[in-house]
Amino acid sequence: MALSRSARWTAVATAAASFLAVAASSAPTQGAPGIGDTYFPNLGNGGFDARHYALDVAYDPDTDRLDGRTTLTARATESLSSFDLDLQKLDVTRVEVNGRRADFTRDGDELHITPHGVLREHRTFTVTVTYGGVPEALSGPIVFGSDYGWMKTPDGVFVACEPNAASTWFPSSDHPSDKATYDIRIKAPKGLTGVSNGRLVSTYDKGGSTYTHWRESRPMATYLATATIGKFDVKTGRTPSGIPIYVAIDPVLANSNTVDVYAVTAAATDYWSRVFGPYPFEETGAIVDDMPEAGFSLEVQSKPAYSAVRNETTIVHELAHQWFGDSVSVERWKDIWLNEGFATYAQWLWAEHQGTRSAHDSFLAGYDSRPADSSFWQTVVADPQRDTMFASAVYQRGAMTLQALRERIGDRAFFKLLPAWTHLHRYGNADTGQFIRLAEKVSGQQLDDLFHKWLYTAGKPAL
Numbered sequence: 001m002a003l004s005r006s007a008r009w010t011a012v013a014t015a016a017a018s019f020l021a022v023a024a025s026s027a028p029t030q031g032a033p034g035i036g037d038t039y040f041p042n043l044g045n046g047g048f049d050a051r052h053y054a055l056d057v058a059y060d061p062d063t064d065r066l067d068g069r070t071t072l073t074a075r076a077t078e079s080l081s082s083f084d085l086d087l088q089k090l091d092v093t094r095v096e097v098n099g100r101r102a103d104f105t106r107d108g109d110e111l112h113i114t115p116h117g118v119l120r121e122h123r124t125f126t127v128t129v130t131y132g133g134v135p136e137a138l139s140g141p142i143v144f145g146s147d148y149g150w151m152k153t154p155d156g157v158f159v160a161c162e163p164n165a166a167s168t169w170f171p172s173s174d175h176p177s178d179k180a181t182y183d184i185r186i187k188a189p190k191g192l193t194g195v196s197n198g199r200l201v202s203t204y205d206k207g208g209s210t211y212t213h214w215r216e217s218r219p220m221a222t223y224l225a226t227a228t229i230g231k232f233d234v235k236t237g238r239t240p241s242g243i244p245i246y247v248a249i250d251p252v253l254a255n256s257n258t259v260d261v262y263a264v265t266a267a268a269t270d271y272w273s274r275v276f277g278p279y280p281f282e283e284t285g286a287i288v289d290d291m292p293e294a295g296f297s298l299e300v301q302s303k304p305a306y307s308a309v310r311n312e313t314t315i316v317h318e319l320a321h322q323w324f325g326d327s328v329s330v331e332r333w334k335d336i337w338l339n340e341g342f343a344t345y346a347q348w349l350w351a352e353h354q355g356t357r358s359a360h361d362s363f364l365a366g367y368d369s370r371p372a373d374s375s376f377w378q379t380v381v382a383d384p385q386r387d388t389m390f391a392s393a394v395y396q397r398g399a400m401t402l403q404a405l406r407e408r409i410g411d412r413a414f415f416k417l418l419p420a421w422t423h424l425h426r427y428g429n430a431d432t433g434q435f436i437r438l439a440e441k442v443s444g445q446q447l448d449d450l451f452h453k454w455l456y457t458a459g460k461p462a463l
């Protein structure tokens, strides 16, 4: 994102107790309402692993009403007598598990589902939820004070959900540690275009509506899903290195658009593929919409979403996130610097590549301009706290950490480390400790002191 501008069993003493423990662990449970993230205790769910979402979304901008049906294919990680999905506010009319009607209750943002029979550990099951209503954007301090999520535009809707707004428009295990593949089908009034993740499977008009089917066949975090709808001019093709590209721009922006979004997207996708490793997705692109109130852009998987015309440095930032955030996703939200510090550092690398400013000078500009008593230095980058998870220090001090690392281990090790990281955790999740260990392995150096000073300690680090 960019702002413009176990319970572990203790040793069991007796054979009888051991037997009881085994018996207890195989009895069906009720799952868990959260995945264990201290910033968002109720996001994600325990007891199953989401594998594939089939989302059907019908949206009418005149009434602002969404009618949806979500079929989630999941694998039980324990025997379940019931389980939860996350869904904020919308009304649920029907739930089926493995094709049979299931009971459900609502408790805040939890949709608690009790299937007809027990779901056995390791078995795959499907849950289909039929729901609808008028989705509400979220607000509060988290996303630079802006609204975010499902946001109405003059001609449709702009959908950008980091960190916790996916469950305002589809029932899900709404946490980046539970990634899945997607089929997303959008029904909108004829003349509007539905833009989503991955590749376009089909689009056709029928009975006054336009139907669009997108498929994201690479694992995706819920917050990176979109179903942005509106009038769009679409340009498709391939980048110079051959990656398919799809750029949708709201036609009202045609005259104010001073950046060639298509050309910059193509060039940055190709350049990052050389620096960070092979491009992880089937298509690159952009969605440029007319939603200036949103004030931010988001690294929506395969097609970053820009809420207005944004500059080149924002585009290269969001595309760097395709590696850092989208392909390699955070295990817990406190690790968010692994997304934002890296995408900000990518902006410095881009300037270096363009010959306008070295990353060393970008580092010094950020370091020297902030006195030691600035509140900027008080953020602990490796655990910035929920409401300040997008604090500028997560971006800037995160990027400074990477430059400090580069100057310590040298260019050769540093530019080996970045693609090693994206390769090792491709399509998965990772945390800060894993990055530190990999940096030590690739460089052959002990780096605890550097990371302790830059990531885990409040205060301005001495150079």
Ligand SMILES: [Zn+2]
Pocket: 001, 002, 317, 318, 321, 339, 340, 343
């Ligand atoms: Zn970002």
